[in-house]
Amino acid sequence: MTDIRPIIGITMGDPAGVGAEIIVKSFESDQLHTQCRALVFGDAVRLREACEIVGSTQKVRAISDPGEATFERGVIDCVDLKVIGAGVEFGHVQSICGEAAFRYVERAAKAALAGEIGAICTAPLNKEALHKAGHMFPGHTELLAHLCGVDEVSMMLTAPGLRVIHVTVHIGLIDAINKIEPGLVFRTLERAQVTLNKIGIAQPRIAVCGINPHAGENGLFGNREEETKLVPAVEKAQAMGWDVSGPLPADTLFFRAIRGDFDIVVAMYHDQGHCPVKVLGIESGVNITVGLPVIRTSVDHGTAFDIAGTGRADERSLQEALRQAAELASKV
Template sequence: MQTYKPIIGITMGDAAGVGPEIILKSFEHKVVHETSRSFVIGDASILERAKKFTGSTKAIRRIKHPREAQFDPAVIDCLDLALLPDTLPIGEVSAEAGNAAFQYLAKAIALANDKEIDAICTAPLNKEALQKGGHLYPGHTEILAELTGTTDYSMMLSAPNLKVIHVTTHVGIIDAINMITPERVLHVIHLAHETLTKAGIASPKIAVCGINPHAGENGLFGYGEEAEKIVPAVEKAQAEGIDVQGPLPADTLFFRTVRGDFDIVVAMYHDQGHGPVKVLGLESGVNITVGLPIIRTSVDHGTAFDIAGTGKADEKSLVEALRQAVELAPKK
């Protein structure tokens, strides 16, 4: 039975996208109030504007520090950075919104580093807008790593019956293959094992994808990447007592995992891991950065500029991200 409700800072992401709308919709779910003390880090004026699109009747209460939040179910507390006008164009890439998205996240990280909040849950940002705003990062994960001083981390995606952790993420495929080393693969296996063990799985079953079709077919495909880059890591992890298998062919591995053969898949590169998770439904996927000193979960979809301002955006991924933030947050 939950006795402590963790304090979770929800960053607004790119204010020109669907972030403000899915945040408002999420606060309509009783489970958010029953399991957490959540507040928004962003622009209160943008939330006020988004009420017109969602039909939300909740009052927006401006605060300057989490200690001022009242966590009243009828009110949404917003740590108001007041960076953007409510006339910000909707559904368009802008440097202003990109910079604001960075500032919201930086504020949340500072609060988490200072133990003022227990976890961060992020609405989506737009990578083009982020970089136009002067912040040259591929995405949330790399910002979190730099601002927490973390060098070894990984992205984990979670969907019903499927968890995937990545050896590489936001790099081109040729660069990804060059970045895969036995040391990096072993580290990600360790992260997968530690994360699931902390979540209550005593001996998680871990599967490791190959790089080439059919996991190289014993050298038939590729140039021996599996033998060079993956096999040594798997063998070392097995010697440590970790229940891990691989390299295994990616074309059947995700089906086997959804069926229940494994608890988590170690994917070698971005699309290898993201594609199967997103097939299961954008509305239910959650992005979790593991290896950080703080807890961060996120929706597993983008800013959806094409439907921003229409009220059509689905909040289920954010609600699930909040649920997992609660689950992973330090227990007090």
């Protein structure tokens, strides 16, 4: 019988963080094996150390290519990049760990583009370590866009009852406001429309956040950014028959979205979109990169250096990211 479960490649993230621990814990779950066939792009030596830390009896099987994976219960198949050795210290920024995190993602992207895996699910990396290794990307989103040869992507966060897609992400607030323009806003709306269509929402209800308090209050706040930067994009989308509302005041919009009035919120900058999602619970949040030629989901938390190596890391965000990766891969 043909196994229809999608193959998901999990990148191990920064070896000094909690990535290996939450991966090992997730592989213990019956749910993971029901939803997909998972393998890891990382360092087998670190996964074995993580098994000892969390008290797992699972075996780590080092392989050189995704095609060698057997997906046996109790065995973690790892495409072993051999970047680090045993005993790398947890909880500290290290250039070797930044290099490792980069190499894991690079290899997973190559496999996804070649059709060897159906989706990528990423454990967290550390941006400072990435930069110390000479890879000057603000984060996974921009790194994957580069590796896939894509000029522009969007970050979409999900939490129970809420989806948020960002117009800008990893830039300062003043720079974000300067960068926002009707073309960028419209392309973000388009990525939201297409993505929700793919997961089965035929006519998604899309709400657009204002930039200023109260969405500018008809010009009372700001420099009419809503009228010049957002309204043209909203009107263009509406003319195409899309169900787009806004710009709307962010302070009430997220309440309305969680209540069920909208399927997705378009946030203008990082904290405007991230804060509501993380208030709902980091353990259940998922980050999805929209606009890539491959599927990529991720945990919605960082490397947690403060607890790395203790076995206390919560794997629920990774489990949800894997579930959504499997769901998206099954529908493409």
